[in-house]
Amino acid sequence: MSHTPGQGPSSHTRPGVRGWALGPFETNCYLVTAAGTADCWIIDPGLGPGVVIETVRRERLRPAAVVLTHAHLDHVAGIPDVLRAFPGTPIIGHEAERDWPGDPELNLSAGYGFPISVPGATEFVTDGDTLTIGGDAWRVLHTPGHSPGGITLYNVAAEIAIVGDTLFAGSIGRSDFPGSDGATLHASIRERLYTLPDRTRVLPGHGPETTIGREKRGNPFVRA
Numbered sequence: 001m002s003h004t005p006g007q008g009p010s011s012h013t014r015p016g017v018r019g020w021a022l023g024p025f026e027t028n029c030y031l032v033t034a035a036g037t038a039d040c041w042i043i044d045p046g047l048g049p050g051v052v053i054e055t056v057r058r059e060r061l062r063p064a065a066v067v068l069t070h071a072h073l074d075h076v077a078g079i080p081d082v083l084r085a086f087p088g089t090p091i092i093g094h095e096a097e098r099d100w101p102g103d104p105e106l107n108l109s110a111g112y113g114f115p116i117s118v119p120g121a122t123e124f125v126t127d128g129d130t131l132t133i134g135g136d137a138w139r140v141l142h143t144p145g146h147s148p149g150g151i152t153l154y155n156v157a158a159e160i161a162i163v164g165d166t167l168f169a170g171s172i173g174r175s176d177f178p179g180s181d182g183a184t185l186h187a188s189i190r191e192r193l194y195t196l197p198d199r200t201r202v203l204p205g206h207g208p209e210t211t212i213g214r215e216k217r218g219n220p221f222v223r224a
Contacts, residue, residue, distance in 0.1 A: 023047025034134025069164025145185025
C-alpha cells in the first residue's frame with residue numbers, strides 16, 4: 001500500500017470489495033483486496049467488526065490500513081478491536097477530523113449515550129491523493145457536508161466509489177449534526193459525485209449499493 005499525491009497510475013485489475021452491515025447502526029464496513037497481494041484495507045470498522053476480523057484471519061490477509069470515510073462513532077467504534085487483532089495497522093483519514101475519533105462530542109457518541117474515545121488517524125489524505133493496494137489505484141475525493149472530513153474512495157478503472165455517508169440509495173447523509181452543512185453536502189454530491197460516470201457503483205456507509213446514474217435521475221434530495 002502506498003500513498004501518493006495527485007493523479008495515480010491506472011488500475012489494471014478489478015479490486016475485490018466485500019461489505020458487512022455492522023452493529024445497531026448497520027454501518028457498512030468494507031474489506032478491499034487486490035489481485036496479487038495479501039494486503040487489504042478495512043474501511044469504516046463500526047461496532048462489532050468481529051466478522052471482518054475473522055475473514056481477514058481466515059483468508060490470511062494482511063491489513064495494510066484502516067481507512068475512514070469519516071469519523072462518526074458508527075464508522076470508528078471498531079478501531080480498537082481491529083488494532084488488538086492487528087497491532088500497528090495504520091489508520092488513514094482526513095485532516096479535518098484529526099481529533100474526532102478521540103472526542104465523544106465530535107464523534108457523536110456522547111449524544112447517543114455511550115461516549116467512546118478511540119485511536120485516530122496516523123496518516124492523512126487530502127483531495128486528489130491516490131491510495132494504492134496491489135495494482136489498484138483509488139483516488140481520494142474530498143466530499144464534505146455530512147462531516148467536514150468526509151472522503152470518497154474512487155477506483156477509476158473498476159468504476160466503484162466508496163462514499164461513506166455522503167450519498168445513499170434514494171437518500172443523502174444527514175446535515176443536522178455538529179460540523180455538518182447542508183449546502184456543502186449538496187455541492188459535494190453535485191460537483192464531485194454526480195460528475196462521475198453514470199455506471200459507477202456507489203457503495204454507501206449504510207444500506208444497499210446504487211449507481212451514480214440512478215441517483216442523478218431519481219434521488220429526491222439532490223437531482224443532477
